[in-house]
Amino acid sequence: MLLSGCVYVLIDPRENLFSPKRVRYVGVTTNLNARLDDHWYMKHKRNTHKNNWLKSLERFGESYVTHEIIEYFDCCTRAELFNAEVYWIAQFKAWGFKLTNMTSGGDGVFDLPEKSREALSIATKKRMLLLGDAHQSKTPESRAKASERLKAADHPIRSKEARKKSGDKRKGTRGGEDNVLRDPTIYAKWRASLPTGDNHHAKRPEWRKFFSSLMKGRNLGDKNPAKKPEARAKISANRKGLCTGADHPRSRAVVCLDNGMRFPSAAAAAEWLKSVGKTKATSGNILGVCRGQCKQCYGYVWAFVV
Helix, strand or coil, X not given: CCEEEEEEEEECCXXXXXCCCCEEEEEEECCHHHHHHHHHHXXXXXXXXXXXXXXXXXXXXXXXXXXXXXXXXXXXXXXXXXXHHHHHHHHHHHXXXXXXXXXXXXCCCCCCCHHHHHHHHHHHHHXXXXXXXXCHHXXXXXXXXHXXXXXXXXXXXXXXXXXXXXXHHXXXXXXXXXXXXXXXXXXXXXXXXXXXXXXXXXXXXXXXXXXXXXXXXXXXXXXXXXXXXXXXXXXXXXXXXXXXXXXXXXXXXXXXXXXXXXXXXXXXXXXXXXXXXXCCCCHHHHHHHHCCCCCCECCECEEECC
């Protein structure tokens, strides 16, 4: 898969042009703006050399961090981008710059320092000990200890005092014998007070008059303009394709830059593509090329006729 990307550097504007800490990071990306935002907003997520450097610039604002594109690639592979990153990281280190990159670049870590490898190994072993039957909570001693804690008289949730306190808070609110609606007399009185049947507010004369005034002028029923014969004919014509393609009032002519053929609309261009064997051609893909959303479709480059 061919990509378009660039190799960039992050610069510390506090340092002079000849300082070894002027260039602090070398990276590669296919979306520069998104990658720069990711650098800035992810600096508090992990405790790394680069993130600590960005935190030191936080009081100056995001715009204080500057960047430069040192090499741009068009229609290259992912491996070529990674190889370029490896080359430029090595080059800047050879020039004496103190980079914050944790690795030599590329897809993967192949030259991590021995100290970092040991730290990762210890962290991985700790995680492995928490898996399967080796998990500390699965041993008989841990299970017995956890059971004793849950049965303790001073447990904040499961003790009898805690349960009683929780029940006292719920009395008269969401249930229990103390709820006032449990009394049949009070419940019957409350149920009778609800508007039902002819007593419902929607059936009262004043409410009917109010709803009628709201509905007036809303183009309902036969007053709806969409039900007029002229409107029906116009809608039918649109659905039959009479106002699509070149006949559409907002249609624009397109041109195929490869062979110079012009078409009154993208729909007409799609029909031509279907006639030459591109059976799945659609006008939407052609318009996408014209609007700059993609470079080509169906093997051709398209543009709007100016």
